[in-house]
Amino acid sequence: MTGRRTVDVAVVGTGVIGLAAAHALLARGLTVTVLAPRPSSAPGQASAAAGAMLSLFSEVDASQPEERVELEVSQRLRSFARYPAWLDGLAAASGEPLVPLVAGTWVVAADAERDDVAAIARAARSATHPAELHHGAGVDGLRPEATPGTALWLPTEPSLDITRLLGTLGAAVTRHRNAHWYDSPVGSVTPDRTAVRLQCADGTPVACGRVVLAAGAGIPALLGEQRRELGVPPVLAGRGVSMVLGTPLTVEHTVRTPNAAFTCGTHLVPRGDGTVYLGATNRLTLAPKLDGAATLDEIAVLIGDATRVIEHRLAGAELLDTQVGYRPYTLDHLPLVGPTADPRVLLATATYRCGVLLAPLLADLVADEITEPGSLACHPYRADRLMPAPPLSDLLTPATLRGLADHLAGPGARSGGAGQRQLATLLASTLPAVLATRDPIGAAAVRLFAQAPVVEVLPSLLALAERPEARPCPITPSIPPPRSSSPQPVSEATVPAT
Ligand SMILES: Cc1cc2nc3c(=O)[nH]c(=O)nc-3n(C[C@H](O)[C@H](O)[C@H](O)COP(=O)(O)OP(=O)(O)OC[C@H]3O[C@@H](n4cnc5c(N)ncnc54)[C@H](O)[C@@H]3O)c2cc1C
Known part of the structure; x- marks a missing residue:
């Protein structure tokens, strides 16, 4: 077959997206070659590190515009x-028992996160x-160090x-x-006149009519x-970074916080074998080190957050495994599916924090495009959509700045930590x-x-930034200092309480 x-x-890729795409293509009667290490030996794979929450609604937060929420939730529901x-x-196809x-x-939330809870409920x-x-x-008998102000129960979010x-997909x-x-x-990957030619790392050539690039963060x-x-x-x-814990505590349902500090919150997810999954950090990484291990800092943040906001007795849990995965995403944070400039080279990637949930949908979309070219032409995930890079000023919204502050001094912040x-x-x-x-x-x-x-x-200088008239100020050395250096009276309103 090869060559x-x-x-x-x-x-190309054997994460949840690559395997789901291969399964969908096989179901349409096509011959398929999968190229990538087995999931059990693919370091840095996002799928293996995932909590596998099917977050239909709990990934929504108050900062997301309404139309964006509609778009994302409708695609999640479709999947x-x-x-x-x-x-x-x-x-049936694997001979394995059904994955339940x-x-x-x-969703457990502090008072400051009430708006996020309201957005999720909406x-x-x-x-x-x-x-x-x-x-x-x-909530479920759990005892965090800081009792959450609110808890939202989403019975249909598994x-x-x-x-x-x-394992079953494989x-x-x-x-x-x-x-x-x-x-x-x-x-x-070399498309030529007659075929798309792939060269494996061990030198073996493979020729194919189409190739689906599902190599996630390995694509660049x-x-x-x-x-x-x-x-x-x-x-x-x-x-x-995520962990698998052994604990006598009973965790029957997923318990998570809302999105915070650019992560999908802190979450505990029960696993079928009686272990508990604890996730997850999220850090943009420009040069992924696929075979790197979790750092002590990442582990400390996860444990600090989980004991504080979900269950303080987790500090006594056994750390059975730590996992590092690189979530693939793109500039507008929507998945990429469909043909590139060469229609024989297709993408199925960039599922960011929802790839497990979106896998059946992405698999069908890319298989549809291969069997009926053009079927993705109007889809919001199509890979050739316009995606201009935003200027930095557009990214400095109140919500993202709050996320930055949370990230720097957030729930898991420890005295002397890197954020501080x-x-x-x-x-x-x-x-x-x-x-x-x-x-x-x-x-x-x-x-x-x-x-x-x-x-x-x-501290009073920092608190000034919260005054109602606060707005982003240009930080450029070319702006001259105030002409008068003589002190002007400070009204009560100018000196904020700290
Ligand atoms: C800690 C964490 C928690 C998460 N939690 C959730 C969750 O609760 N719910 C949810 O829906 N999603 C979650 N996600 C997101 C989800 O895991 C991803 O969106 C999804 O797994 C991406 O799948 P993928 O197949 O595109 O990429 P990956 O799973 O990363 O797979 C890509 C594969 O491509 C292979 N590859 C790379 N380069 C090459 C190459 N040159 N040749 C061949 N193969 C190559 C890699 O070895 C890898 O196996 C989480 C992710 C992480 C990291």
């Missing part, structure tokens, strides 16, 4: 609607799914055991008579400069510039400092 005859489709038949089909769905998600109810508000205390799902593909699995990474390294020729948008990597050091360094370089600006905040800061030129004024 000697041309297969219909090659799929979820496929789940029962998909899991049945996988069990574990019903129900609790999204669920608009889709006619139940969303019950409860007091935060006593989770599953990702290890079992990947077996379903392997057992198919039209499938071949070549257990090697791909080094190059695979394509190199070719990415631009093919018109493939940037594929970024969000490094996530970074914040100190940032303030050291920006505070003088703020004092040099002439906008209302800069002017008020100058007046305040003139009245109390002592270190104790620093």
